[in-house]
Amino acid sequence: MNTRLKALSDWVAEVAKLTQPERIHWCDGSESEYQTFVAEMLESGDLIELNQDNYPGCYLHRSDPNDVARVEHLTYVCTSRQEDAGPNNNWMAPAQAKQMMLDFYAGCMKGRTLYVIPYCMGPLGSPFARYGVELTDSTYVAANMYLMTRMGKPALEHIEQTGSFIKGLHSVGELDPDRRFIMHFPEELTIMSYGSGYGGNALLGKKCHALRIASYQARTEGWLAEHMLIVGIESPEGETSYLACAFPSACGKTNLAMLIPPEHYKGWKVWTLGDDIAWMHLDDEGQLRAVNPEAGYFGVVPGTNRKTNPNAFDTITHDTIFTNVAVTADNDPWWEDKDGGEPVIDWRGRPFDAKKGPAAHPNSRFTVTAKNNPSYSSLAEAPEGVPISALVFGGRRRELAPLVYQAKSWAHGVLVGASVASETTAAATGKVGVVRRDPMAMKPFCGYNFGDYWQHWLSFEERAAKLPEIFHVNWFRRDADGNFLWPGFGENLRVLKWIIDRCEQRVDAVEQPIGYLPKPADIDVEGLDVSPDTLAQLLAVDVSQWSEELAHIDEYLQSFGSRVPEQLLAEHGKVKAAFAD
Numbered sequence: 001m002n003t004r005l006k007a008l009s010d011w012v013a014e015v016a017k018l019t020q021p022e023r024i025h026w027c028d029g030s031e032s033e034y035q036t037f038v039a040e041m042l043e044s045g046d047l048i049e050l051n052q053d054n055y056p057g058c059y060l061h062r063s064d065p066n067d068v069a070r071v072e073h074l075t076y077v078c079t080s081r082q083e084d085a086g087p088n089n090n091w092m093a094p095a096q097a098k099q100m101m102l103d104f105y106a107g108c109m110k111g112r113t114l115y116v117i118p119y120c121m122g123p124l125g126s127p128f129a130r131y132g133v134e135l136t137d138s139t140y141v142a143a144n145m146y147l148m149t150r151m152g153k154p155a156l157e158h159i160e161q162t163g164s165f166i167k168g169l170h171s172v173g174e175l176d177p178d179r180r181f182i183m184h185f186p187e188e189l190t191i192m193s194y195g196s197g198y199g200g201n202a203l204l205g206k207k208c209h210a211l212r213i214a215s216y217q218a219r220t221e222g223w224l225a226e227h228m229l230i231v232g233i234e235s236p237e238g239e240t241s242y243l244a245c246a247f248p249s250a251c252g253k254t255n256l257a258m259l260i261p262p263e264h265y266k267g268w269k270v271w272t273l274g275d276d277i278a279w280m281h282l283d284d285e286g287q288l289r290a291v292n293p294e295a296g297y298f299g300v301v302p303g304t305n306r307k308t309n310p311n312a313f314d315t316i317t318h319d320t321i322f323t324n325v326a327v328t329a330d331n332d333p334w335w336e337d338k339d340g341g342e343p344v345i346d347w348r349g350r351p352f353d354a355k356k357g358p359a360a361h362p363n364s365r366f367t368v369t370a371k372n373n374p375s376y377s378s379l380a381e382a383p384e385g386v387p388i389s390a391l392v393f394g395g396r397r398r399e400l401a402p403l404v405y406q407a408k409s410w411a412h413g414v415l416v417g418a419s420v421a422s423e424t425t426a427a428a429t430g431k432v433g434v435v436r437r438d439p440m441a442m443k444p445f446c447g448y449n450f451g452d453y454w455q456h457w458l459s460f461e462e463r464a465a466k467l468p469e470i471f472h473v474n475w476f477r478r479d480a481d482g483n484f485l486w487p488g489f490g491e492n493l494r495v496l497k498w499i500i501d502r503c504e505q506r507v508d509a510v511e512q513p514i515g516y517l518p519k520p521a522d523i524d525v526e527g528l529d530v531s532p533d534t535l536a537q538l539l540a541v542d543v544s545q546w547s548e549e550l551a552h553i554d555e556y557l558q559s560f561g562s563r564v565p566e567q568l569l570a571e572h573g574k575v576k577a578a579f580a581d
């Protein structure tokens, strides 16, 4: 065995006995090892080489057509008491769940390689970094983990020193949707995943470890593991503010994290720290600081182009694994709104026929190291993380939620986060475009009861010296004809600027029952096709729509029974009373 840590070698031996792989490969995390994975997958057909002149180092993976997104209905949190998982999670008794998974795993790796992937989430050696080991029979997963995490020898050395790591066992199995489960055992720091090779179901360092297990640990240890991008906004004066923003999957986190300032924002710079997950701790001075546990991006491809997100576009022109995109006659990758090229073969490998649906799958993805990103922040590797000035929640709402508003206090901000709702997207299986409650964009990812989670959020008020201001944004408002009212993408910097000005107390606002809204004159629309009337619509608070929303929020909070913090209900009561005034 390739480790001196007995707990690890014993576990690998036990899993090998159960799953019976043909061989075991201990990942060292080297570039040459990655190239071996690629060569093997080109040979097996798991990867297809794309045009290497136009897209050097880029490959295409076509997944099973039944395995293209997260499966929330098959994802479970198995705590010993059901109420600890909460109504927000599927639950199964740990012994039952484990037995079911062990039955699936019996002999499942026959003829395959078992990869042992030691990985680190967070900057290596940072006090906030956490370690795990994923065992998988998928070369695609091993290659993706190389791009997405700090994996291999240094992580293993650290694990050997401390003896502590999260155990993640994964097998693609038969890719049978009826034999597919993603199981979490937070009390035992263990993950078991079977029957899917898709990102969030299979790259166990990401949603399974860095959100579900980590959020559970964070609660007991006094920190936060959140579904948030981290971005640094540098003004022409050289002052950088860091924001952490929570939006549900496929609502533009990657775009915001890589934003390019609008033309007349001369001298402004935007730095990416992370595009999906933030781990936040209070430092010795009581300041909230964030690190990104990941080292790469698993982003939505469709819609990415030189206009919407030039940084992302540049990032994925080399050394990228594309999953489920289409290809052109020149063997270039292609997706909807790529601008340029024509699809010839669709994501399933069939000749493209518009009647059969989109060329690229709506949840097609790119996997790429963060080092490819031209705007990658020099502080992204800083062990102590960056100080956070503002937390921003948001969702995809065609109506109701204004472009931006600010919570009146920390506790009110926790209510704003807890009340987030958003239209569903293709990032998870199921119907798209249905509004559902998605508190803090964590509905699919919180590893414990939301009632306890909100209490944990509230508890920061008494422990922190200066907490970030909390905001809510909505880039997705539409008019009666379905047209977006706000241009979005790089222009969102105009809203972020207002947020930063509020944090620095440089601008005042209009008080409304739901929070502080901008004065129209304080949202810069110079050079935009946004009329004063449109801006007024974007900033309007419709009383009758909001009273309906408040009733929904009430009902939702009540569904958590006695676990909902009294303080949260009191905050909600204040908003209702303000509307009644």
Ligand code: SAT
Pocket: 069, 070, 198, 199, 200, 201, 206, 207, 249, 250, 298, 427, 428
């Ligand atoms: O597949 S992932 O869960 O990693 C992507 C997402 O849905 O956010």
Ligand code: MN
Pocket: 227, 248, 249, 250, 276
């Ligand atoms: Mn995500």
